[in-house]
Amino acid sequence: MTLHLFDTYARQERPFTPLAPPQVRLYACGPTVYNYQHIGNLRTYIFEDILRRALEYSGYAVHHVVNITDVGHLTSDADTGEDKMEAGARRTGLMAWEIAERYIADFAEKLKWLNVRPPHVWCRATDHIREQIAVIAAIEEKGYAYRTDDGLYFDTSRLSDYGHLARLDIEGLQGGQRVDLGQKRRVTDFALWKFSPAGTQRQMEWDSPWGRGFPGWHIECTAMAAKYLGPYFDIHCGGEDHIPVHHTNEIAQAQACYDTRLAEFWLHGAFLQLDGEKMSKSSGDFLRLESLVEKGYDPLAYRFFCLGARYRAKLSFGWESLAGAATALDRLRTAAHAYGAPSVPDDRYVAAFKERVEDDLNMPRVLALCWELVADDLPAAAKKATLLHFDQVMGLGLAKWTPREADIPDAIHALAQQRQQARVAKDWATADALRAKIAAAGYEIEDTPQGPHIRPRPTA
Ligand code: AMP
Ligand code: ZN
Numbered sequence: 306m307t308l309h310l311f312d313t314y315a316r317q318e319r320p321f322t323p324l325a326p327p328q329v330r331l332y333a334c335g336p337t338v339y340n341y342q343h344i345g346n347l348r349t350y351i352f353e354d355i356l357r358r359a360l361e362y363s364g365y366a367v368h369h370v371v372n373i374t375d376v377g378h379l380t381s382d383a384d385t386g387e388d389k390m391e392a393g394a395r396r397t398g399l400m401a402w403e404i405a406e407r408y409i410a411d412f413a414e415k416l417k418w419l420n421v422r423p424p425h426v427w428c429r430a431t432d433h434i435r436e437q438i439a440v441i442a443a444i445e446e447k448g449y450a451y452r453t454d455d456g457l458y459f460d461t462s463r464l465s466d467y468g469h470l471a472r473l474d475i476e477g478l479q480g481g482q483r484v485d486l487g488q489k490r491r492v493t494d495f496a497l498w499k500f501s502p503a504g505t506q507r508q509m510e511w512d513s514p515w516g517r518g519f520p521g522w523h524i525e526c527t528a529m530a531a532k533y534l535g536p537y538f539d540i541h542c543g544g545e546d547h548i549p550v551h552h553t554n555e556i557a558q559a560q561a562c563y564d565t566r567l568a569e570f571w572l573h574g575a576f577l578q579l580d581g582e583k584m585s586k587s588s589g590d591f592l593r594l595e596s597l598v599e600k601g602y603d604p605l606a607y608r609f610f611c612l613g614a615r616y617r618a619k620l621s622f623g624w625e626s627l628a629g630a631a632t633a634l635d636r637l638r639t640a641a642h643a644y645g646a647p648s649v650p651d652d653r654y655v656a657a658f659k660e661r662v663e664d665d666l667n668m669p670r671v672l673a674l675c676w677e678l679v680a681d682d683l684p685a686a687a688k689k690a691t692l693l694h695f696d697q698v699m700g701l702g703l704a705k706w707t708p709r710e711a712d713i714p715d716a717i718h719a720l721a722q723q724r725q726q727a728r729v730a731k732d733w734a735t736a737d738a739l740r741a742k743i744a745a746a747g748y749e750i751e752d753t754p755q756g757p758h759i760r761p762r763p764t765a
């Protein structure tokens with residue numbers, strides 16, 4: 306077999322072969338940095354990490370690009386409402402630029418906690434205004450844009466297959482629309498460039514051939530993906546919410562500008578749900594990875610929890626299921642540790658593993674294989690080598706885990722380190738708040754002459 310992946314564009318699983326082997330060019334839509342990423346967002350990055358690891362496991366050299374949306378993503382997908390960054394700035398009393406820094410740093414840290422490999426390129430929308438203006442100009446030049454009082458819009462009626470990715474029913478959308486289109490000609494038309502509202506000064510705005518303002522949300526991905534990966538690359542991915550609007554519009558822009566559909570494969574991760582609803586930042590009802598750590602969970606227990614479902618299936622978050630995942634992970638780690646030094650992986654298990662990975666990243670069946678292996682009577686050293694082989698894709702950090710680390714997860718070490726930095730900066734309030742967080746998670750810190758020493762809090 307070869308690696309099979311479900312391509313949303315074709316609506317089917319297809320064998321994957323790179324356009325220019327052994328390179329695989331991979332683009333993933335990253336965070337909008339107006340707030341913390343929640344564990345739903347993080348589920349999508351875990352899926353993308355498994356994808357990348359599976360590609361690397363298949364022998365490809367992956368070039369992975371992730372964007373950071375730090376301007377232009379409006380509160381409504383219909384190009385109305387406020388810029389989420391400016392709203393975030395108001396909520397926190399900080400500048401839009403400052404909140405971007407804060408949430409980018411937090412995001413990068415959380416990826417580390419989850420063993421998600423960092424991309425080769427992080428690209429920020431605000432660092433690529435020139436490139437975005439160039440793509441918009443090309444789109445306009447080819448006759449796909451029109452002006453309104455509030456911006457420059459993409460004319461979706463010019464593309465006969467607009468909305469193919471999402472199988473959009475354009476007539477239905479057009480007929481059933483209740484929203485006021487303003488000067489937009491079609492309900493699916495979208496902003497390429499928005500003007501700063503007259504008489505107001507935005508925190509983030511730039512001059513352009515069309516007037517002072519800021520780029521529409523979708524143009525950054527087309528412009529930056531083309532800059533770093535070329536106008537037609539292997540795989541584009543993101544969460545399933547991107548299918549009907551954001552990715553549909555990225556494709557429209559690429560069709561107008563490069564005459565391509567931007568990527569050969571379009572992959573989408575399904576949502577994490579909480580109480581039957583999608584978890585979302587805008588509703589304010591979301592859980593951060595910290596909330597899990599504060600309750601004593603290792604972040605990798607969350608990764609393990611995510612591996613228990615296929616990436617294309619919705620997954621409901623529940624504390625009991627997380628506890629189950631944490632116990633299972635502990636069992637796997639303890640078994641792997643007890644096997645001692647590895648010899649060589651078992652061929653039969655490696656073949657079964659490969660087949661499951663190649664079946665559109667079937668991680669629940671990979672986990673099932675782990676348990677089969679643990680129950681098998683193969684020599685311990687072969688079991689250890691086989692589990693480590695699996696872990697190239699699972700990314701559970703089995704090689705470096707020791708029982709001592711079981712007591713103190715990486716996330717607690719990270720909090721202790723942040724506390725140490727606060728102490729050095731004599732920021733006692735932050736240091737105390739971090740100590741309280743660490744205590745709430747069940748650990749205590751003793752400051753010794755050799756530095757801080759962390760240990761589990763004795764239970765009463
Ligand atoms: P955002 O920061 O809102 O731009 O989203 C960052 C990534 O998380 C995107 O790929 C979204 O599709 C994805 N995402 C948003 N909400 C969820 C959710 N509840 N479950 C899984 N992925 C999500
Ligand atoms: Zn994007």
